[in-house]
Amino acid sequence: EPEVTQTPSHQVTQMGQEVILRCVPISNHLYFYWYRQILGQKVEFLVSFYNNEISEKSEIFDDQFSVERPDGSNFTLKIRSTKLEDSAMYFCASKGVAGGQETQYFGPGTRLLVL
């Protein structure tokens, strides 16, 4: 069964450093998403991406975040200058087509720790 994959599974970085989290969505999907889950808290929507541009973003997704689909398979989340509060699990998701019958499929997540 097709699945969303994410790399790395764990990332440790120093505050102020840039990190890039990578995701490979399901191959025929068109909509892509990033979510984060701070330890012990709920999963929060960050951004959605369709047709090579951001379609929606939350208040969390400020100027230090960016997303990109650099080639036909990868979907990346970049955090330019990490802060301690960026430590979280980051989930990528993808969806096939528009309409309510489609479901977002989630990857296993990248656990980011900012020191």
Add this chain to the structure above:
Amino acid sequence: AQSVTQLGSHVSVSEGALVLLRCNYSSSVPPYLFWYVQYPNQGLQLLLKYTSAATLVKGINGFEAEFKKSETSFHLTKPSAHMRDAAEYFCAVSDFTGNQFYFGTGTSLTVIP
């Protein structure tokens, strides 16, 4: 605006007992509702979803949930808990586009042998 509330951050049941995980939603539009399970160190796996068809939805691993509009609820149940059901369970709501999911805070299920 859409949101979900999961009552009970931790639930413990004995193996073989009924599992009941509660979820109430708030939505200004007809909601689509989902239950996801997260096993330790793994991603979010879809258990089941309600998308305005049958109000009683059957999912994987013997779980089911019933959409009750009058109670704005979408509680998850399983008749008989198994040890492998121990995990974190998340309720989520979206609109019909499915483009933005709002998750609950999660319920950690412990199954006691």
